[in-house]
Amino acid sequence: MRDPNTTLDNCVWPSVGYELVREFPAVLPGEAIRGQPQSILTYGPTNSIVAVFASFVHGEEPVKLSVGDVWLDPYLVVAIGNAAVATDRTATLHTTIPTWLKLGDVLVYQATSLSPSGQWEISQPGFAVVRDP
Secondary structure, three states, rough: OOOOEEEHEEEEOOOOOEEEOOOOOEEEEOOOOOEEEEEEEEEOOOOOOEEEEEEOOOOOOOOOOOOOEOOOOOOOEEEEEEEOOOOOOOOEEEEEOOOOOOOOOOOEEEEEEEOOOOOOOOOOOEEEEEOOO
8 A cells, every 4th residue: 555645756766766755753852850951852854843742651552643643641741842943854842850750750752743735743752761860
């Protein structure tokens, strides 16, 4: 079955066949140290806007959507922020890890992207474990 979002316009011709060139959002959270700032590196498609969300990891299966799986706890989601990606497709967002979080709490992060063509996508999850300095 062919992906309806893929056309030969999205492909390049290497030496052995077609290679799909497609940009997806990604999220790479930094260390989660209580009371300290945290940097969250995100990638998005060229000229897109990304938004990052976080929650505690929960024991349920991810919610399946056509744009990707949602790993965030649907009952407790925090919006970290949003930004337009730079020419290198990155944006870095910042937050502060609360001091009241327990050591060993696992935080899950996901980024969404909206491209100029109106395509909306969600990243795979990124994880960080809360620790002391």
